[in-house]
Structure formats: C-alpha cells, structure tokens
Amino acid sequence: MKKNSHTLLQITMHLYAWSAIILLIFDFATGNLSPNPIQDLEQRTGRHALILLVLSLFCTPIHTIFKWGEPLKHRRALGLYSFFYAVIHVIVFADLDFGLAWSALFQEVVTKPRLVVGTIAFFLLVPLAITSFDIWKKRLRKNWKRLHQVVYFIAPLIILHYLWSKKGDILSLQGEILQPMIYGVFVAALLILRIPLVKKIFHRAGG
Numbered sequence: 001m002k003k004n005s006h007t008l009l010q011i012t013m014h015l016y017a018w019s020a021i022i023l024l025i026f027d028f029a030t031g032n033l034s035p036n037p038i039q040d041l042e043q044r045t046g047r048h049a050l051i052l053l054v055l056s057l058f059c060t061p062i063h064t065i066f067k068w069g070e071p072l073k074h075r076r077a078l079g080l081y082s083f084f085y086a087v088i089h090v091i092v093f094a095d096l097d098f099g100l101a102w103s104a105l106f107q108e109v110v111t112k113p114r115l116v117v118g119t120i121a122f123f124l125l126v127p128l129a130i131t132s133f134d135i136w137k138k139r140l141r142k143n144w145k146r147l148h149q150v151v152y153f154i155a156p157l158i159i160l161h162y163l164w165s166k167k168g169d170i171l172s173l174q175g176e177i178l179q180p181m182i183y184g185v186f187v188a189a190l191l192i193l194r195i196p197l198v199k200k201i202f203h204r205a206g207g
C-alpha cells in the first residue's frame, strides 16, 4: 500500500470541513440564504467553527477509549478549519454587518457581553492557529502543550457566546437554547474525559 494514500476518515473530514462554505456559496448563488443573509452567514459560519472545534476535541478521547489512533493525526486540520470559519465569521460581522466602521464596531462589542466573550475566544484562537505547525511544536517544546491547552478554556467560552447569542435564559430554560446546550454537554464531557483520574479509569477498563 502507498504510504501517503488518503484514508476514508481523512477524506470525510476534509469534505465535511469544506461542505459549509460550498453550501453557503451555493445558497448565495441560488438566492437560498435566509431573508436576513448576513445573520444567516454569521450563524452558519459560527456553528461550523464550533462543530469543527468540538470534533478536534473528540480525537484524544477516541484514542483513550477505543485505542484508535488515526483521529489524532487530524486534530490540527480540524483546529485550523475551525479557525478558518471563525475568521470568516468575524469578517462577516466586521465587514458585511458593520462595513468596517471600527468605532461603531468597537462600541457594539464592548457593550454586548456575548460579543466580548466571542472576541476573547477569537483572539485566544489566533496563537493556537499560528503555532499549530511542527516548527512551533519543536521550538516551544513543553510550552506548546501548555499553550494548546488554552483550547479547554476557549471551547466553553464559545458555548457561552452561542448561548448568549440565542438570547436564552439558562436558568429558566427559555429561548432557543437547546442546541447550544447540547454542544455544551459535549464540550463538558470531552473536557471531563481529559481529567487524569477519568483517563486512568478508561485505560484500566480498556485493559
């Protein structure tokens, strides 16, 4: 077998990652975006960025629980795809929504906590994307792992940003908060599975 042949998982991952942008272009070209196309773009790119980030967090627990190593090889690609959609999400917001009117944009962000949270998450993603390459892994050594653990903080921030965007009330379970809550449960579970004690239990159970 050729060493560099692509696996089914790899092909599926790339197709899935590109699917959202292809669908967006298709819906744009055929006039099938919602009556509020900018909001549609913001929501779809934001959701896809989150899903890809959640998928990247799945890779390690899959290895821990099922001893299947291949997803680990695709963590970086999933993280970078997530960042790619986050960049489009932010560009749509800054350019299409606010026409790059920086002072109005700044005013909007600082007065809306959900946007403050989104902005913090975005700026934290930037160094992770930049340093995701092997050269940085070699340069930063132990600190690389520490730096990339920031994603455990970013993911809950994005859930919060999502919940808040839905103008829901978590305590009274009002608003369209079911979807963000489901993502929240996944993120919580994926983070719990990284706790050393929990990992140990799974290792033992796996023999």
Ligand code: HEM
Residues within 6 Å of the ligand: 039, 042, 043, 044, 045, 046, 047, 048, 049, 050, 053, 082, 086, 089, 090, 093, 115, 118, 119, 120, 121, 122, 125, 158, 161, 162, 165, 166
């Ligand atoms: C500068 C940073 C960011 C800004 C200004 C921003 C802005 C927004 C806005 C305005 C919305 C509301 C759209 C609407 O329902 O009208 C939104 C929703 C959302 N954003 Fe962000 N965002 C930022 C960062 C991020 C990042 C980094 C992610 C994920 C990686 C993300 C994921 C989402 C998700 C999942 C939604 C909800 C989508 C839905 O309603 O289905 N955002 N964002």
